Amino acid sequence: MILTRRSFMHAGLAAVAMPAPALRAADTLDVVATTGMIADAARYILGDAGSVRALMGPGVDPHSFRQTRSDIVAMTRADLILWHGLYLEAQMEEFLLNLARSRKVVAVAEALDRERLLGHADYDGRFDPHVWMAPAIWTEVVAAIADALQSARPDLAPTFEARTQDYRATVARLHDYAQSVLATVPESARVLVTAHDAFSYFGRAYGLEVLGIQGISTESEAGLNRIRQLVDILVERGIGAVFVETSVSDRNMRALIEGAAASSHEVRIGGELYSDAMGEPGTYEGTYPGMIDHNVTTITRALGGDAPERGMDGNLAAAG
Structure with a gap:
């Protein structure tokens, strides 16, 4: 069957109408992330308390990516969906906003202070979404990812917090390394x-x-x-x-x-x-x-x- 944009949206709207499943304290979290960068942080923080599926793999362009039928199924069954925001997932944005009416859907980069963001002459009214390129900014997005996970599993907040600090320490080391070698x-x-x-x-x-x-x-x-x-x-x-x-x-x-x-x-x-x-x-x-x-x-x-x-x-x- 060939899926059109209309059929995608029809499936998405139908999914939005489904009630969100309640997460029991003993359950593991089923998380879907749009990009690999978000998924990497979520996997580390989550550890063995759940699983994370990244929709976009190596070589995939998020600006033009459109959700497939299997992606829609995964998102509508997930306990938590993490997406970037800032119009990175341009072709998915309408679907994700609709899905947020009945699922826990978090645009993690939208948490950033607008003063940290860059505009662009060719991108009127929007910000440059490529914030992961600066580790010192990305560490704040990691904090937003951790907040979303802790909100879904507050009983595991101390564990998530410790793992978040470990991950952010690695990101801080990346920034220090970049400063040191690029200065040469x-x-x-x-x-x-x-x-x-x-x-x-x-x-x-x-x-x-x-x-x-x-x-x-x-x-x-x-x-x-x-x-x-x-x-x-x-x-x-x-x-x-x-x-x-x-x-x-x-x-x-x-x-x-x-x-x-x-x-x-x-x-x-x-x-x-x-x-x-x-x-x-x-x-x-x-x-x-x-x-x-x-x-x-x-x-x-x-x-x-x-x-x-x-x-x-x-x-x-x-x-x-």
Whole structure:
């Protein structure tokens, strides 16, 4: 059967009409999270007190993701649904807001102080949702995830609180590591060119100029004028490395490299970064700490800074 947007919404509205199941004290929590970054924190905090399913896996673009029939079933049966908010899950937002009428549905990034958030010229009236790129901000989202779990299982609040502090301590170490190694990148090389504007919080946190081919949402198209503009910047400023993303096509980035080559300026791929999704499950890069560690280490080394090849604690996969 081919599912249309109307059939998705019909199924979602039907699900909303179902009464939410009562959670008994002895039950384990059944949690659904939209993104891998949210799921990673929830899994750690929850421990063996329940299970967490992430709807969006490696390489999935959350800006264009639409819920499947199995996703709808999982969410309508879950005790708690955690989503990002800030219009990241643009195609799911209407469904999630409807679902919140009868289920415990929490948009965890909406808890952030608006003064911490960035706007964008191409994103009128909304904030840049990519807050996980700055560990110092993401730790506040982790606190909101913990609050939602504690609200669902207040009897386990002390355990959840202890595990939350452990997780946030790791995130704090990531921030310290990023500050330390990115500070070694030469001033003239502190330019991060990526497929779309997912790294603005990262750039603000660590003093890098960020240039994206596409806007904040991958739904925006990169015009020829934007590519020509970036080619001119690469050539004029002698920028020698650009970065592709695991969840975005590299087509525009290849066009950028070819454009620079036509102007007799060589640009190489500095590495592949995790932007809107983490790495493969079961790997270090498939966790939030591993995702950020990989990005920080890859960017630092590609831009001429000094960082250990295997990252903060030697856990990154060996190059090649």
